[in-house]
Amino acid sequence: MIKLLKYLKPFGTAIVGIFVLVFIQSIADLYLPTLMADIVNKGMIPGNTHYIWRLGGIMLVIAGGGAVAAITSSFLSSKVAMAYSRNLRSKVFSRVQSYSLNEFDKIGTASLITRTTNDINQVQTVLIMVLRMMVSAPMMGIGGIIMAISMNRRLTMILAIALLILVVFIAIVGQRVMPLFKFIQSKLDKLNLVSRENLTGIRVIRAFNRIDDEKRRFDEANLDLTNTTIKANKIMAGMLPIVTLIMNLTGVAIIWFGSRYIDLGDLQIGDMMAFLQYAIQIMMALLMLSMMFVFIPRGEASAVRINEVLDMAPEINDPVNPKKLGDRKGYIEFRDVSFSYPGAEKPAIHNITFSATPGEVTAIIGGTGSGKSTLINLIPRFYDVDKGAVLINGVDVREIPQEILRKKIGFVPQKALLFTGSIIENIKFGKEDATEEEVKQAAEIAQASEFISGMEDGFDSEIAQGGANVSGGQKQRLSIARALIRRAEVYIFDDSFSALDFKTDAKLRTALKKEIKNATVIMVAQRVSTVMEADRIIVLDQGEIAGIGNHKELLSTCNVYREIVASQLTEEELA
Missing domain, CATH: 3.40.50.300 (P-loop containing nucleotide triphosphate hydrolases)
Incomplete structure (x- = not known):
């Protein structure tokens, strides 16, 4: 997939703008729990209404700025990804036009159609995720850990255990689901091939009364793709509830132990609330990274297939030093x-x-x-x-x-x-x-x-x-x-x-x-x-x-x- 990144050069300015906006959004999200902790500790508990209004106003401005940055970055990343896939489709189509019949025979028409449509869509989806999460997820994760440690070092141990469990779980899921996403593309090729043969050969199929046979052939290819996709999506569907459960249990543990530290006077209520928010941010960042690592292999599989088309050198090329044609026209x-x-x-x-x-x-x-x-x-x-x-x-x-x-x-x-x-x-x-x-x-x-x-x-x-x-x-x-x-x-x-x-x-x-x-x-x-x-x-x-x-x-x-x-x-x- 790295080879395809060279086609992002025309969008360099927009990509820098996206990263800056995502950075602003991440800073805003990381700063809000600290402000909330100050409102609780210095405003609500002492009953300082003026302080609550002042910090509340600052929180609204920061939250609004973060929201504007998030919306703008989402818009720009979608626009860049769509323009990138448009250009990539154009390059693949132009490359295919330069092929001799021999190259067409090697790859196959059905596969070329899949590579020009579905495979490029997969790369586009991954690109949107990368543009929106590549800066955000690491910043939220690392920044959240730093802020959480500054709140309370002892509660960080609970977070470390939760993160370890989460990393092990995501690794197991990724190991199982990554190969399935690679198989899906080849099975989609097969389905397109069967569909194309049925549509172009409908007269022959009806003439020889083979409609039922062709239906069975299509159903086999369709069922094969469906079963593989369902298997992959079942694993992915089970991922979010379990991650949510881990996050909720972590939240319960933080509140349980945090309340004891509050009784002992080692922790303020606002700090515990902020710590809980940072814990959720860290785990969400890890979830975002895991989603990237799950979908990137699928995009990588598609990118390899696209590169095969772009890298295949046509056997028939124009001469470097063409000769002038003779006078005998049509001989x-x-x-x-x-x-x-x-x-x-x-x-x-x-x-x-x-x-x-x-x-x-x-x-x-x-x-x-x-x-x-x-x-x-x-x-x-x-x-x-x-x-x-x-x-x-x-x-x-x-x-x-x-x-x-x-x-x-x-x-x-x-x-x-x-x-x-x-x-x-x-x-x-x-x-x-x-x-x-x-x-x-x-x-x-x-x-x-x-x-x-x-x-x-x-x-x-x-x-x-x-x-x-x-x-x-x-x-x-x-x-x-x-x-x-x-x-x-x-x-x-x-x-x-x-x-x-x-x-x-x-x-x-x-x-x-x-x-x-x-x-x-x-x-x-x-x-x-x-x-x-x-x-x-x-x-x-x-x-x-x-x-x-x-x-x-x-x-x-x-x-x-x-x-x-x-x-x-x-x-x-x-x-």
Whole structure:
């Protein structure tokens, strides 16, 4: 957690102000019992009304000043903690944005959400406690002990015994509860993971009638978190009554022995009352410290998880000395490229060499798991190659700043993803400053204009979260429009026509030919009908190139391609 304190630098002045105010509050609280003792000893017992009024007025001023200091310090500490957590959330989010897909896979989306929300809230809670108690608790404890000793040394022995019992009890509680708070965060991760999978996969769950199974799975994760939290809170709930009991018994002992010392003339009534107040202050200070030591481990566990995000260096970084791109716009080349996912037994793709030039359509086809999506994910540098090089315009993509590289690419992912907002906002996601005419043209080419015009608000119609209110084919067409509006040098279609019917697919590809005739087009597809007219077809099999050529060439030279064609087309269609 100490590593996260560096983010408190912008709030240095406010923190100093908080500590000063807490100091004033503590001094006021420590001085009040002494004044009360003087009122009893020198005012009430002798019957000196004037003295009572004078000291009573001073007590009111000091109590009021302490209250103002307490309220102001609480306000400032809450404000600092909220601003700190806001900045920390922003830093974590920015860090996550710099991750490659590999870092996302390592931590997991559900865990990243928990770390950005719940973990930062835990650190925020601890920070508020530290700001308000770090000065107050030690001052009240040490100051109270000094003042109590000055009142009566013999009564201090009772206090020392009570404090020893209290310290032992708090240590036992802390030892039991600290590990539980650490477990709570990991169990919260699990619950978030199950919840996220259920919410995103609701269609599949209902389609396979697994609602009851998923309920049981959620209940298990929920019950696990609940039981651990209840166990921790039970221990914490039992802490306050026992501490209160110890404090009350201490008070009874002080009054019992104090009354005997008063009879002997060794102690005044006011001093005994003040001593009792100091004893309560000392034990409350110890209780505050114990609360800090209980909650700090929970904040520490959260801080470790936050630091893991902030300290994880992205594997993909911009080059220190970027190279200028060549004159051949959109020229793509793979040179002996191999890539393996972390922990995989064998490469996902191996020794891939080919080139794709502007004005041509390069199609990639192959069986499931042959490495098609992996191959195209290397072009925009979602991953970096293990061996070889991917070049665009004659320059290795690792030597081009990521922003410049990705501006040259119009990417349509395999799983069409839309964002909450209007249709026009989703299409403009590809080009923020696009005109209304450009949006309509992109939608027209993507064959999306027809269904958009049929919607109540046209291009201003709202898209639900994840595009839940449009069909799979409509989502794909909007994703294609979003890529086309970029006017990119390279277009990548990752199986982006699979949800389209054959008629729409044909119309879309015809419109695309005219629009992107000067760009390089790389198209991943499962359907032979989609790739038949491509200038170049790359056939992948188990991560290696099984054949390169056009449709006719591959039919005569590539067995893998012939098998794919035979599985999809009849002899009449083939002829």
